[in-house]
Amino acid sequence: MATLRGVVGTDEFVGLHTPEIGQIDRALVDECLVSTFVSSVGPFVTRFEAEIAEYTGARHAIAVSNGTSALHVALVLADVRRDDEVIVPSLSFIATANAVSHAGAHPVFVDSDAATLGMSTSALADMLSTMAPTDGGLMNPRTGRRVAAIVPMHTLGHPVDIVGICAVAARYGVPVVEDAAESLGSFVGERHTGTFGRLGVLSFNGNKIVTTGGGGIILTDDDALGALAKSLTTTAKVPHEWEFEHDAVAWNYRMPNINAALGVAQLTKLEGFVDAKRRLAANYRAAFADVDGFTFLDEPEGTRSNYWLAAVRIDTDDRADRDRLLRAANDDGVQCRPLWNLLSEQQMYAECECGDLSTARALVDSVICLPSSPRLAS
Ligand SMILES: *Cc1c(COP(=O)(O)O)cnc(C)c1O
Numbered sequence: 001m002a003t004l005r006g007v008v009g010t011d012e013f014v015g016l017h018t019p020e021i022g023q024i025d026r027a028l029v030d031e032c033l034v035s036t037f038v039s040s041v042g043p044f045v046t047r048f049e050a051e052i053a054e055y056t057g058a059r060h061a062i063a064v065s066n067g068t069s070a071l072h073v074a075l076v077l078a079d080v081r082r083d084d085e086v087i088v089p090s091l092s093f094i095a096t097a098n099a100v101s102h103a104g105a106h107p108v109f110v111d112s113d114a115a116t117l118g119m120s121t122s123a124l125a126d127m128l129s130t131m132a133p134t135d136g137g138l139m140n141p142r143t144g145r146r147v148a149a150i151v152p153m154h155t156l157g158h159p160v161d162i163v164g165i166c167a168v169a170a171r172y173g174v175p176v177v178e179d180a181a182e183s184l185g186s187f188v189g190e191r192h193t194g195t196f197g198r199l200g201v202l203s204f205n206g207n208k209i210v211t212t213g214g215g216g217i218i219l220t221d222d223d224a225l226g227a228l229a230k231s232l233t234t235t236a237k238v239p240h241e242w243e244f245e246h247d248a249v250a251w252n253y254r255m256p257n258i259n260a261a262l263g264v265a266q267l268t269k270l271e272g273f274v275d276a277k278r279r280l281a282a283n284y285r286a287a288f289a290d291v292d293g294f295t296f297l298d299e300p301e302g303t304r305s306n307y308w309l310a311a312v313r314i315d316t317d318d319r320a321d322r323d324r325l326l327r328a329a330n331d332d333g334v335q336c337r338p339l340w341n342l343l344s345e346q347q348m349y350a351e352c353e354c355g356d357l358s359t360a361r362a363l364v365d366s367v368i369c370l371p372s373s374p375r376l377a378s
Helices: 002-008 023-035 043-056 067-077 094-102 121-129 162-172 223-232 257-267 270-289 319-331 358-366
Strands: 060-064 085-089 106-110 132-134 137-140 145-150 177-179 199-203 216-220 294-296 311-314 367-369
Touching (some): 002 270, 023 257, 067 094, 067 199, 067 216, 094 106, 106 121, 358 367
Parallel strands (some): 085 106, 177 199
Antiparallel strands (some): 137 145, 311 367
C-alpha cells in the first residue's frame, strides 16, 4: 500500500479513472446549451468526427451513442448476419461479446497473449485452421455456421498484435473489426489502433481516456461503409428539406451535439492526457521495480500505449492472492480493479465454443489495474 500511495501522492480517496473536466469543457458545453442545439443535429458532432478522423488517420469517423452501439453497427457493416460466428478474445469487457449477440451472431472465444493482454495470434490461427473454406465463406464444421468476422481488442490501451492478426485473417478472407474502445492515443508504429481492420470502434464512456459522457465512434477507410455507417446510425433518412423518407430499418444511435461539445473540448487535452498517463506508468514501473512478486505491465514492443489503465501482474496462480490485494487497496481508499471475468464464463456465453484459454485464465487471476487518472502523474 505504501508503494501505491507513494506513486499517487495523496492520502485521500483515489478512483480508478476519473474524468478531467475543466474550463474548456464547461465553456464548449455552455456554448452548445446557449445555441439550443443540444440533440441530434449541431456543428459539434461534425467537428468531433473531423477531429477524430484527423487524429487517428481514418478516412471516416462516425460518432454514435456509445462504444457498444458502434461495435454492433461495425459488425453489421462487416456483413455479420444472423447465426454467423465471430471470433473474439475471451478476456474482454462484456460489450465485445454483447455486440456480436446484438448482430444476431455467436461469439467463439480464443486465448490471449501474456505480452499484449490481447487476442493471441497463434490461438486465432489454431482456431481458424479447424474451419472449412467453402464457396459460401469459412464454415465451422462443428456448428455449420459461417465465421464472419474477427474482433481483437486493445486491452487497457496496449496494442494487440494487430498486424499479425490481420495477416492471419486475410489468409482466410475474414474481415477484422477492431475493438479499440480503450486505446484512443495508442499506436503501432505510426499507425493508430482501430485503423488496421476493415472497421474499428472507439468509446468515450466516462471512464475512458477522453469522454463525451457516453459516446462511441466507428472508424473506416472505406467510403461506402463510412456513408452506410452514418446512414444506419441516424435512422437512414433520405436527405430532404422536409420529407420523412427512410430507405432502411436503421438505428437511432447518433451522438447528441451536447456530448460532442464535451468531446471537442476533451480532444484539445488528449495529447496531454497521454503524456500524463505515460509519466504515471513510468512512476508505477519504477515503484514496483524493487517489489518482489510484482511485474509492471509494459507496452508491447514497437507500440506506443496510451496506458489507459496501468496494471501490475502478481506472481501467483491463486485468485485469492489477487483478491486479498484488491481488498486491502480498496479498503484503504485506493480503487484497484481486476481484469474482467472471462466472457466464456459469463452465463449467457457459457455454451459458446472456445479454444484453450489457459493464458487468459492466468491473466484474470493475477492482474490488478491501478488508479490511472491523468491528474495522478507527477
Ligand atoms: C468501454 C468498452 C467498450 C464500449 O463501451 P461503452 O460503454 O458502450 O462505450 C467496448 N469494449 C471494451 C473493451 C471497452 O472497454
